Amino acid sequence: MKEKVKQPFVRFVRRENVTVRRTAAVLTAAILFALVLGAVLLAFNGTDPFSFYWTVISGNFANAIAFRNLIRAIVPLLITSLGIAVAFKLKFWNIGAEGQFMMGAFFAMTASLLLGNALPSFLTVVLVALIGGLGGALFGGIVGFFKVKFGTNETLLTLMFNYIAQYFVAYLLNVDFYRRPGGGIPVFKSLPTSAWLSEIRIGNFSFDTALIVALILVTGIFLYFKYTKHGYEIAVVGDSPNTALYAGMNVKKITLRTVLLSAFLVGLAGALQLQGPASGHTMSTGITGGMGWTGIIIAWLCRLNPFGILLGSSLMGILERGCEIARLNSGVSAASADILQGIILFSVLAFDLFIRFKPVFRKKTEGLKGGSDETAGQPGSDATAGEG
Amino acid sequence: METFAVQLKNITKTFGSVVANHNVSLDVRQGEILALLGENGSGKTTLMNMLSGIYRPDSGSICIDGREVSIQSPEDAKRLGIGMVHQHFKLVDIFTAADNIWMGMEPTPFGLREKCKAVDARKGERGFFRLAKKTGLVFRCAGARFKGWFLSKKRNARVAGIVQKFGFELDPAKKVYDMSVSEKQTLEIVKVLTYGARIIVLDEPTAVLTVQEIEKLFAVMRRMKESGHAIIIITHKLNEVMEISDRVAIMRKGESVGVVNTADTDEQQLTELMVGHKVDLKIRRPEVQFDRPLLEVRDLTVRSDEGSVAVDKVSFYIRGGEILGVAGISGCGQRELCEAIAGLRKVESGRISHEGKDLVGLPPREIIAEGISMSFIPEDRLGMGLAPSLSIADNMCLKDYGENKWNPVVNRKKARAKARYVVEELGVVTPSIETPVRRLSGGNVQKVLVGREIIGNPNVIVTAYPVRGLDINSSYAIYDILNLQKEKGVGILFVGEDLDVMMELCDKILVLCHGRVMGVVHAQKTSKEELGLMMTGSLDLVSLKEDKHLGIARDSGIDDKESA
Incomplete structure (x- = not known):
């Protein structure tokens, strides 16, 4: 009287360890899957998916200008993601990069307008960028202060602070100091030229100094995480705040310090974006371009690893710029570029499951008595699979 | 052929590459108490989890009342009349006893x-x-x-009926958060009985109970046995096995090594079966010439996280070369006491003095520098003291990474050397010293923690539950480590659970009940019954001998006029 054995078709079993190679393989598979899905959608719209994809990728490298624009798209994204990763490492869920980015730009603009062309250009550029970073740090630091002082929820607060920053900047269009004189639609003043980032030219190619800053930051943050006492403290506090207290660490100080660093980097990204040519050296209410959000995804998917983030933001930049080029060249609507981005992100996020879990398929034969040595799934991990 | 209530035949279960159960067979008759004995990690709980539908066996079969069944989920197990009381209770705190039972009822x-x-x-x-x-x-x-879909008004009465039938003491309308550990356990048992369980599995039920509560539990188990239930009790306490069970099944490293009738065996034989070789069950208690008081605590009052008084005017002292045990039902202020000594918790009033120096108000780092080491091993083992995602090496430098102030880089070389030393000296089983601590098994985690504490050369060790969840070999290794420290003249505060162990290992035992000291007794002169009475607050030696100023050393380093 054996009862019918019901086995689910597929179960997920938590993997013992996560290797870099498997992570890379799964992510590649995810992107391929998304491209296939995207191809179907594009074909439905009457676009040839292959030529579209070819444009997306090759368009970025077709000429020096396209490549320069690509770098310009990647750099702010990279610095923003790095900043977010610093806070995330501490499990401080800073989702306020949009606001910090904007406030960084705002402070940079104010500093630059006040300084004018009085100082040497090099000094002005550095000063304006630093003031922008400090502005971002100040803005994010408020949330950090509330967190350590009153234990407020940083997720809610950083989110709300985004709106404060957004409407504050929108309001500034009514302030004469910031508004470009003249009638019509109000626009911000452009930065005085001495605050502009300079370009470095190597042969045919040229890029902004911001790229060098970004690459230094990637290496710097990597070393900071891996070797310094601060990095060690961040790892311990992020892992187990109780243990950190027990070891005599000043958790509040570490939290505040890390949040300030995180927001500083995001603010710096904002300042550099404003000083660079991508924004036309001009503030706008849309200066962030959603980078504060995209940065969260990049930081998280790249496991908060600085070099991973370098790779992640490069890919994201190629996709964004490429879709833009494809839109201009082949007239594919901007919407389908957005859809493609969405599909890729979703697919990467979904495939994340396969990095940490292993699918186990139902055995064809019900060899319950046959002493089979195949590993069966653990329902214990089935339950957690959903959360992963 | 005799029909057994439960028959497990050739069960094999693997997790990844780890074989948790290999070809295990087991049977239980109706009206029988079977003790499932084995060290931690020997696969007892895994086996029982397969019986209760939490895991599925890779191979092998399960028969209930002679019929082969397939148990795919806990619901299946419930329908088949199998009930398991887990070590960690699965109750909803804000519900009453009756509602906790009701929510799992079959519609x-x-x-x-x-x-x-x-x-x-x-x-x-x-x-x-x-x-x-x-x-x-x-x-x-x-x-x-x-x-x-609706809550029946009769649910309280129905639950009360079952409670009465087995002679439990339980108020169906009481909320779980108001219950003591023992009451919660009773509720869990009533729950499985209400669901119609005839086969009851108890996973280490006595770990959290006092001596008196254990007696009550055993009485209940005997009544269940008389009414024809089959009971499996998972345990690693030999005296309990001898007292309650009819037969003992012993497991070692995932395999069953034998089943014996309790009447035909003794503790020594059971240990040998369980461990696989001869073990000297005596814990060494070296005689050390006591030193002057190292750590003195006087009238210490500390509040818990919720703001209630967790440690209430506690006074005691530890001399060098002495192990002072702290006994008490869990949650009676042990944690708060340890945290206060380590500087992690605000001291409401009172003094903590280390060789005459007042520690109250000092930050944890300075207390560590004073040579006081505290290790608290909570139920989940990793909560305090170790960073689970960090490697063994990184955990080694947790307390001293900050030395050499002007160097911004962590000295990993030293940490690695320490990790290698601890791994070698204490026999930590690990693939490498770069393995994250959370991947290690419980015993190895504790060895890493204790090892790090000892490497720092402390002169006072505060250790809470250092052998929690450890097997016999690892436990004895830890006792040996503590004894070695004691011989070196270190004063040790040992917060423990197992009274038998504490009576053998400690020199004196302090008993806490609801944050108050019930008395400090010599371990050699006391009895388990006396300790049990003190733990429940029925016996209060401190108020009995008020004039004697218990807990205050005659050669105290604290000047009375100063503290007054």
Whole structure:
């Protein structure tokens, strides 16, 4: 009287360890899957998916200008993601990069307008960028202060602070100091030229100094995480705040310090974006371009690893710029570029499951008595699979 | 052939590359108490989890009452009359006892389900009658299911009935958060009985109980046995096995190594079966010439996280070369006491003095520098003291990474050397010193923690539950480590759970009850009964001998005038 054995078709079993190679393989598979899905959608719209994809990728490298624009798209994204990763490492869920980015730009603009062309250009550029970073740090630091002082929820607060920053900047269009004189639609003043980032030219190619800053930051943050006492403290506090207290660490100080660093980097990204040519050296209410959000995804998917983030933001930049080029060249609507981005992100996020879990398929034969040595799934991990 | 209530045949279960159970067979009769004995990690709980539907065996079969069954989920197990009381209770705190039972009730009464099956089985009957009967039953089932959506007013009375039948003491209307550990456990047992369990698995039920509560539990188990239930009790305490069980099944490293009748065996034989070799069950208690008081605590009052007084005017002292045990039901202020000594918790009033220096108000780092080491091993083992995602090496430098102030880089070289030393000296089983601590098994985690504390050369060790969840070998390794430290003249505060161990290992035992000291007794002169009475607050030696100023050393380093 054996009862019918019901086995689910597929179960997920938590993997013992996560290797870099498997992570890379799964992510590649995810992107391929998304491209296939995207191809179907594009074909439905009457676009040839292959030529579209070819444009997306090759368009970025077709000429020096396209490549320069690509770098310009990647750099702010990279610095923003790095900043977010610093806070995330501490499990401080800073989702306020949009606001910090904007406030960084705002402070940079104010500093630059006040300084004018009085100082040497090099000094002005550095000063304006630093003031922008400090502005971002100040803005994010408020949330950090509330967190350590009153234990407020940083997720809610950083989110709300985004709106404060957004409407504050929108309001500034009514302030004469910031508004470009003249009638019509109000626009911000452009930065005085001495605050502009300079370009470095190597042969045919040229890029902004911001790229060098970004690459230094990637290496710097990597070393900071891996070797310094601060990095060690961040790892311990992020892992187990109780243990950190027990070891005599000043958790509040570490939290505040890390949040300030995180927001500083995001603010710096904002300042550099404003000083660079991508924004036309001009503030706008849309200066962030959603980078504060995209940065969260990049930081998280790249496991908060600085070099991973370098790779992640490069890919994201190629996709964004490429879709833009494809839109201009082949007239594919901007919407389908957005859809493609969405599909890729979703697919990467979904495939994340396969990095940490292993699918186990139902055995064809019900060899319950046959002493089979195949590993069966653990329902214990089935339950957690959903959360992963 | 005799029909067994439960028969497990050749069960094998692997997790990844780890074989948790290999070809394990086990059977239990009705009206029998079977003790499942084995060290931690020997696969007892895994085996029972397969019986209760949490895991599924890779191979092998399970028979209930002689019928082969397939248990795919806890619901299946419940239907088959198998109930498991887990080590960590699965209760909703804000519900009453009755509601905790009610929420897991089958919406369709068991009888109706059986009738449905019976109708299905009778194939010979004429089609129309069968259909009519079936339709009627389906409606009744639906009605019962509909009723099941609402809370029945009779639920308290029904639960009270079962409580009475087995002679439990439990108020069905009491909320779980108001309950003591023992009451919660009673509720868990009542719960499985209410669901109609005839096969009851108890996973380490005595770990959290006092001596008196254990007696009560055993009485209940005997009554259940008389009414024909089959009971499996998972444990690694030999004296309990001898007292309660009819037969003992012993497991070692995932395999069953034998089943013996309790009447025909003794503790020594059981240990040998369990460990696989001869073990000297005596814990060494070296005689050390006591030094002057190292750590003195006077009238210490500390509040818990919730703001209630967790440690209430506690006074005691530890001399060098002495192990002072702290006994008490869990949650009686042990944690708060340890945290206060380590500087992690605000001291409301009182003094903590280390060699005459007042520690109250000092930050944790300075207390560590004073040579006081505290290790607290909570139930989840990793909560305090170790960073689980960090490697063994990184955990080694947790307390001294900050030395050499002007160097911004962590000295990993030293940490690695320490890790290698601890791994080698204490026999930590690990693939490498770069392995994250959370990947290690419980015993190895504790060795890493204790090892790090000892490497720092402390002169006072505060250690809470250092052998929690460890097997016999690892436990004895830890006792040896502590004894070595004691011989070196270190003063040790040992917060423990197992009274037998504490009576053998410690020199003196301090008993806490609801944050108050019930007394400090010499371990050699006391009895388990006396300790048990003190733990429940029935015996208060401190108020009995008020004039004697218990807990204050005669050669105290604290000047009385100063503290007054």
